[in-house]
Amino acid sequence: MKFKKTKFxxxxxxxxxxxxxxNDFGIIDIEKTAIITAVAIDITDNGEYEVTAQIxxxxxxxxxxxxxxxxxxxxxxxxxxAVKNIGDISGWFPSxxxxxxxxxxxxxxxxxxxxxxxxxxxxxxxxxxALVILSEKDAKSVLxxxxxLDNISSFALQKIIYKNPxxxxxxxxxxxxxxxxxxxxxxxxxxxxxxxIIKETEDNDSVNGGGGGTNSGLGSGSASSESGASxxxxxxSxxxxxxGDSSSGASGSGNESSNSNKGSTLFDARTTALFxxxxxxxxxxxxxxxxxxMLKSSFAGTTIEVTGVKQGLKTANYLLTAIRxxxxxxxxxxxNSVNLxxxxxxxxxxxxxxxxxxxxxxxxxxxxxxxxxxRAEEQxxxxxxxxxxxxxxxxxxxxxxxxxxxxHQHKYYAKYKDEFFNALNVSVNVKVSGQK
Amino acid sequence: MLRTQTLYDRQIALFxxxxxxxxKFFTLPSLTAGISGNDMWISAILNLVLDIVTVLIVLSAxxxxxxxxxxxxxxxxxxxxxKIVLILYAIFFLLKGFIPICEQKxxxxxxxxxxxxxxxxxxxxxxxxxxxCCKRLRVIGRLSDVLFIPTVIGFVLLxxxxxxxxxxxxxxxxxxxxxxxxxxxxxxxxxxxxxCVYLLxxxxxxxxxxxxxxxxxxxxxxxxxMVVVFSLFFYATFSxxxxxxKFALTEISKYTTVINNIGRFDFIAIFLxxxxxxxxxxxxxxxxxxxxxxxxxxxxxxxxxxxxxxLIMILMFGLNEYFASLESFxxxxxxxxxxxxxNLLPIVLALSTGFRVPNNKRYRGDKDNSIRKRxxxxxxxxxxxxxxxxxxxxxxxxxxxxxx
Numbered sequence: 001m002k003f004k005k006t007k008f009x010x011x012x013x014x015x016x017x018x019x020x021x022x023n024d025f026g027i028i029d030i031e032k033t034a035i036i037t038a039v040a041i042d043i044t045d046n047g048e049y050e051v052t053a054q055i056x057x058x059x060x061x062x063x064x065x066x067x068x069x070x071x072x073x074x075x076x077x078x079x080x081x082a083v084k085n086i087g088d089i090s091g092w093f094p095s096x097x098x099x100x101x102x103x104x105x106x107x108x109x110x111x112x113x114x115x116x117x118x119x120x121x122x123x124x125x126x127x128x129x130a131l132v133i134l135s136e137k138d139a140k141s142v143l144x145x146x147x148x149l150d151n152i153s154s155f156a157l158q159k160i161i162y163k164n165p166x167x168x169x170x171x172x173x174x175x176x177x178x179x180x181x182x183x184x185x186x187x188x189x190x191x192x193x194x195x196x197i198i199k200e201t202e203d204n205d206s207v208n209g210g211g212g213g214t215n216s217g218l219g220s221g222s223a224s225s226e227s228g229a230s231x232x233x234x235x236x237s238x239x240x241x242x243x244g245d246s247s248s249g250a251s252g253s254g255n256e257s258s259n260s261n262k263g264s265t266l267f268d269a270r271t272t273a274l275f276x277x278x279x280x281x282x283x284x285x286x287x288x289x290x291x292x293x294m295l296k297s298s299f300a301g302t303t304i305e306v307t308g309v310k311q312g313l314k315t316a317n318y319l320l321t322a323i324r325x326x327x328x329x330x331x332x333x334x335x336n337s338v339n340l341x342x343x344x345x346x347x348x349x350x351x352x353x354x355x356x357x358x359x360x361x362x363x364x365x366x367x368x369x370x371x372x373x374x375r376a377e378e379q380x381x382x383x384x385x386x387x388x389x390x391x392x393x394x395x396x397x398x399x400x401x402x403x404x405x406x407x408h409q410h411k412y413y414a415k416y417k418d419e420f421f422n423a424l425n426v427s428v429n430v431k432v433s434g435q436k
Numbered sequence: 437m438l439r440t441q442t443l444y445d446r447q448i449a450l451f452x453x454x455x456x457x458x459x460k461f462f463t464l465p466s467l468t469a470g471i472s473g474n475d476m477w478i479s480a481i482l483n484l485v486l487d488i489v490t491v492l493i494v495l496s497a498x499x500x501x502x503x504x505x506x507x508x509x510x511x512x513x514x515x516x517x518x519k520i521v522l523i524l525y526a527i528f529f530l531l532k533g534f535i536p537i538c539e540q541k542x543x544x545x546x547x548x549x550x551x552x553x554x555x556x557x558x559x560x561x562x563x564x565x566x567x568x569c570c571k572r573l574r575v576i577g578r579l580s581d582v583l584f585i586p587t588v589i590g591f592v593l594l595x596x597x598x599x600x601x602x603x604x605x606x607x608x609x610x611x612x613x614x615x616x617x618x619x620x621x622x623x624x625x626x627x628x629x630x631x632c633v634y635l636l637x638x639x640x641x642x643x644x645x646x647x648x649x650x651x652x653x654x655x656x657x658x659x660x661x662m663v664v665v666f667s668l669f670f671y672a673t674f675s676x677x678x679x680x681x682k683f684a685l686t687e688i689s690k691y692t693t694v695i696n697n698i699g700r701f702d703f704i705a706i707f708l709x710x711x712x713x714x715x716x717x718x719x720x721x722x723x724x725x726x727x728x729x730x731x732x733x734x735x736x737x738x739x740x741x742x743x744x745x746x747l748i749m750i751l752m753f754g755l756n757e758y759f760a761s762l763e764s765f766x767x768x769x770x771x772x773x774x775x776x777x778x779n780l781l782p783i784v785l786a787l788s789t790g791f792r793v794p795n796n797k798r799y800r801g802d803k804d805n806s807i808r809k810r811x812x813x814x815x816x817x818x819x820x821x822x823x824x825x826x827x828x829x830x831x832x833x834x835x836x837x838x839x840x
Contacts, residue, residue: 013567017711122680124547129691177677177691184676407608 035098037069038154040139041079041116042105048075049108049116051082052140053094054154069152071143079119096126101154102176103195104132105139112278114183121180128176131161134273134280136196145197145265153267160269161193169293169302170286172272183278186406186417187397194273194283198266274396282394284387291383294344295399299325303351309375318372320348320434331404333412338420340401342384343429348376350434368434380430388428392421445648447577448638449655454583456631456659457591457666458713459536461685462543464628465670467767469678472621474606475613476678477667479621483629484660486622490632490779491656494639494786495649501791504640506730508785511793522731526724528777530744533720535627535766537561538752538759540717544710547686562745565718569725569741573641576722583712590708591662597689597702598669606675607668624767630778632656637723639791685709721745 040052052073072092074085087094102120104113121128135142142153149156161173174192182190270286284292293299299322306318330341350368391399402420406413416423460480468476503511510518541558549557568575611618635652642648670684673691681687689695689702725740734740755762785791 009567013564017564121677124683124686127690128687129695175691177674181675181677186676403605407605410609410612 036094036096037098037152038101038103038143038157039083039096039099040103040105040135040143041082041108042138042140043107043111044075048077049079049082050075050140051079051086052143053083053086053099054143054152055092056098056152071140073140079116080123096123099126099130101131101133101157103139103142104134104192106135106137106280108139109134109273109275109280113275113280114180114278117176117179117183120176128180130176131158132174132176132179132192133157133161133269134192134194136194136271141197142195142267145267147265147267157195157267157269160267167301168290169297169299170290171269172289172293179275183275185403187400187402188277189395189397189400190275191284191396191398192273192275193269194271195267195269196271198268199264272398274390274394274398276394276396281396282390284390284398287383288386288390291380291387292398294322294325294346294380295327295329295342295384295387304346304348304376304380306372306376306379309369309371311369311371317354318350318376319352320368320372320376320432321351323347323349329399329401329404331401333405333409333416337425338405338412338416338423339425339427340388341427341429342388343431344380344384345431345433346376346380348432348434368432373432373434376432377430380432381428384428384430385426388424388426392424395421443574443577443638443642445642445645445651447580448635448642449651450584451576451580451634451638452631452652452655453659454580454587454712455634455716455719456656457662458587458709458716459540460625460628460663461666461709461713462536462539463682463684464625465667465684466679466682468621468625468667469671469674469681471613471624472617473613473679474608474671474675475611475618476621476671477607477664478611478618479625480664480667482618482622483625484657484663486779487629487632488653488656488660490782491635491653493783494632494635495652497786498639498791499644499649501640503791503793505636505791507640508789508791508793512785512789519731522727525777526727526731528773529720529724529727530748531766531770532627532630532774532778533717533724534748534751535763536717536720537748538762540713541752543683543685547683559749561714561717562749564714565721565745565748566738566741568715568718569722569745570738573637573726576719579715583715586708587712590705590712593705594685594689594702594709595665595669597692597695597705598673601691602669602672603675604668604672606672623771626771626774626778627766630774633778633782634719634723636782636785637726721748 035056036053037056038054040054042050042052044050050073052071055070055072072086072090074082074087074089076082076085083094083096086092102117104116108116117132120126120130133142142157145153147153147156149159161171163169163171172191172193174190179190179192182188270289272284272289272292273280274282274284290302290304293302302322304320304322306320309316309318324345324347326345328341328343332339332341348368350372387399391397391401397403397420401424402413402417405416405420465476468479472479506518506522509521512518513521540561544561545557568579666684666688670681670688671678673688674681685706689705690700692702695702721741721744724744728740728744729737
């Protein structure tokens with residue numbers, strides 16, 4: 001009898017644990033659930049928030065391999081009420097658990113963008129590890145655009161932003177948490193990638209994205225997709241040179257057999273939007289974004305285009321692959337000024353050149369010509385100087401220079417926090433090397 | 437081999453390892469981050485130093501204890517006075533347990549039942565509480581042996597997933613928030629700390645071996661370091677957002693690339709920790725039941741577990757709308773209560789008496805004073821004779837506890 005009692009109690013205990021540690025009570029009907037994969041936020045003319053949710057529609061069939069999608073918009077006086085309205089008008093429970101991208105419309109970014117991102121940062125309904133992207137125009141158009149990469153445009157965007165190792169590191173990415181951490185920090189500075197939709201001509205409907213070449217050349221002119229990219233940053237690209245037709249940071253959209261979109265569209269996210277105190281204050285052009293990534297993240301495998309290399313009377317262009325980069329940013333303050341010592345060592349390999357006589361220079365063991373090294377150093381130095389200049393002009397401390405003073409020389413922080421960039425003495429030292 | 441009602445020093449050490457850290461992983465990190473910012477880990481260290489000092493003093497002073505906590509209280513305060521003290525301690529444990537239970541309820545309901553967050557989802561917790569509170573102390577000892585494994589696995593996995601996204605520089609400059617805020621955060625955290633008070637219930641009830649004290653102290657220090665490491669990692673992950681991240685346990689590990697690619701498999705670690713923390717949260721109710729049973733004995737040993745669990749449940753439901761005010765009370769003025777009962781009183785008792793009562797003054801109790809009248813249950817006084825034989829006084833009769 002006692003044994004039965006023990007067994008009964010043990011069974012009860014197991015049942016308790018099953019209830020306690022499982023989510024069985026939380027089961028909801030999949031047919032009534034909207035699995036939101038991305039959210040676009042705009043402001044309507046009457047000042048309301050318009051939230052457009054891209055919804056993946058699960059189907060119990062393996063006949064169709066393509067993802068089905070739907071876009072539903074809801075409006076409200078706050079972002080949360082707009083999300084709620086999506087559920088109200090669709091009858092679907094808006095599940096944000098799988099939402100990996102939030103696209104912010106340009107109009108939203110003119111005001112304090114934290115007004116919309118705070119909800120996503122605080123709510124437990126959504127992971128705040130979701131990417132945040134700024135749309136060059138309205139956010140909704142990014143979601144409604146079709147691409148051949150994936151029927152669901154947000155998935156295509158993820159492919160661009162979350163690149164596999166080996167791709168060029170020419171795009172910045174920010175999640176909700178990182179953006180909010182920057183905003184709420186003493187620097188009030190944050191960044192996010194800016195996505196542009198580029199419509200190509202109808203007769204050129206082939207897919208150009210991916211391996212079509214690279215236009216990540218530092219100091220090179222802006223790509224064709226760049227018109228009106230830089231806002232407020234006051235930056236200017238240095239050096240001249242060629243520009244590629246497409247980029248590694250662009251997703252092509254062209255030969256869509258199943259879609260009615262005749263013209264091709266491209267997503268380009270190589271521009272980086274800069275925010276200070278929650279407002280859009282400027283942007284980094286693609287070559288500046290590349291320079292920024294060189295300082296802030298893993299850069300190995302990324303290609304650097306070196307243009308206008310003078311070799312005697314001729315000029316040539318080179319493509320270098322960065323094998324190793326060692327950036328060092330040292331900021332130290334004294335009673336009179338703040339000194340920034342920025343040094344980068346780049347070890348490169350020759351990837352390509354447009355000279356007639358390339359010979360055996362494609363070999364890994366080939367040394368870099370002196371002119372190429374000199375030109376590469378010049379371009380990189382210019383790019384880093386531009387970054388600092390943009391930082392000065394916008395007030396956005398995206399290089400986290402103030403942070404170093406705040407953390408390591410806090411006694412000077414109060415003195416320089418308001419006129420930090422005015423007191424900044426900059427020293428940029430770039431060293432490019434190859435096989436010796 | 438000891439009689440079954442006694443504990444081993446290993447079990448006490450594992451008890452602290454399994455109980456001390458996990459109630460502090462829910463809302464406490466955001467609370468302290470809101471007060472002392474990047475110095476929240478210093479506040480945690482201060483609390484732990486206080487607890488470790490208490491453990492050290494109690495263990496050192498009680499090397500030659502010949503009486504357990506109940507016996508000592510009764511000997512000092514007499515029969516009626518002793519009962520009053522025990523009831524006061526029981527109330528203290530209920531207070532100590534209330535906020536951690538509420539925050540665990542919030543955690544389970546809000547993070548796991550997003551679609552339908554209802555308090556009723558948390559009811560099974562109280563079934564478990566009643567069940568566990570009916571068990572004897574030796575069951576807690578065995579439970580500690582079991583809980584230790586998920587505890588370690590869960591904690592190590594969670595911290596390992598957190599490491600790639602740490603920005604330890606966020607902890608600089610050290611001491612920026614100032615001594616006042618650091619101490620204020622420590623004071624506000626007293627509700628969650630003070631687990632050293634559990635040691636009172638183990639004095640005189642475990643087999644002392646050569647390095648028993650050392651084992652227990654090291655276990656407490658390791659458990660404390662787990663809390664400090666968690667605080668460090670928490671702030672290094674969220675920095676300026678830390679004060680807004682109410683449920684640190686769920687948030688801390690999800691930014692790793694592997695989580696983005698594979699999915700939230702960190703919930704394995706979270707569930708393991710929840711498993712331990714469910715028991716850790718019940719401990720105050722358990723000891724409150726033990727105290728009430730001792731002060732006001734009842735024949736049916738399940739009555740107090742039932743009453744106290746129901747009481748907490750009703751209070752939790754009833755005061756749900758006043759939680760913000762309650763939290764402010766518990767992190768404010770109630771801190772003095774936690775400080776007195778968790779740290780000051782145990783230290784005073786240990787230093788003044790050493791848990792040793794002269795044999796001629798030992799209060800023996802009577803038949804009515806026996807606690808649970810079940811075989812094998814510890815009663816009035818548990819003494820140690822030369823470290824070899826334990827003696828139990830039960831209703832005036834002395835039984836020998838034999839040791840192999």
